[in-house]
Amino acid sequence: xxxxxxxxxxxxxxxxxxxxxxxxxxxxxxxxxxxxxxxxxxxxxxxxxxxxxxxxxxxxxxxxxxxxxxxxxxxxxxxxxxxxxxxxxxxxxxxxxxxxxxxxxxxxxxxxxxxxxxxxxxxxxxxxxxxxxxxxxxxxxxxxxxxxxxx
Numbered sequence: 545x546x547x548x549x550x551x552x553x554x555x556x557x558x559x560x561x562x563x564x565x566x567x568x569x570x571x572x573x574x575x576x577x578x579x580x581x582x583x584x585x586x587x588x589x590x591x592x593x594x595x596x597x598x599x600x601x602x603x604x605x606x607x608x609x610x611x612x613x614x615x616x617x618x619x620x621x622x623x624x625x626x627x628x629x630x631x632x633x634x635x636x637x638x639x640x641x642x643x644x645x646x647x648x649x650x651x652x653x654x655x656x657x658x659x660x661x662x663x664x665x666x667x668x669x670x671x672x673x674x675x676x677x678x679x680x681x682x683x684x685x686x687x688x689x690x691x692x693x694x695x
Contacts, residue, residue, distance in 0.1 A: 583686040585642030585655045591623065592645045598623050599645075599652060603637035616640040618652065618664075620671060632671050635659055644683055653683050661685050 591598045598621055603614045614637035620630045634640070635656035643654050650666035651674075663677035679685075 582684060583641075583655070583688070584644040584683045585653070585686070586644065587640075587642045590643065590645065592650050593647050595623055597621065597629070597650060599643060601640075601643065603640075614638065618643060618654070618671070620652075629669050630671050632664055632673075634662065634664065634673070641686060646680060647682060651677070653679065655685055 587601055589598055589600045600619050600621070602617050602619065604617055605612045606615050615633050616635055616637040617631055617633050619628060621627060622629050634643075634654040635658070639657040639659070641655040641657060643652050645652055650671075652664045652666075652671055653661060654664065655661050661679060661683075663674045663679065664671035665674040665677060
């Protein structure tokens with residue numbers, strides 16, 4: 545009877561961990577279903593629609609006045625060779641909410657609490673901020689639900 549008391553809690557923990565691993569494994573596969581708030585953005589490694597590229601994000605300390613501030617840098621790699629192809633800095637790290645790829649291009653969208661949602665358009669192996677880009681309807685910001693409800 546004693547072994548059952550030890551096995552049952554262990555089994556519950558293993559099932560819980562398996563569920564967590566399954567949920568978080570989708571965060572890097574290009575799937576947008578994992579978002580808790582229903583938004584499209586992630587802070588995790590994420591792949592382009594065809595998995596040719598992947599992007600990671602790193603907060604890095606930069607000098608600022610007499611101190612420092614953390615900025616978020618997005619690094620884009622070629623998947624097949626793990627070669628860094630581009631890097632850009634969209635915002636301060638403290639305000640940053642993540643990135644997502646468009647479903648059919650290599651354009652990357654960023655979301656930041658202070659500056660909003662912006663497109664970094666893919667041109668000649670570079671990602672350049674395009675302030676005139678229209679966000680596709682399938683890219684959902686964490687703030688879209690407030691706009692719809694009128695709050």
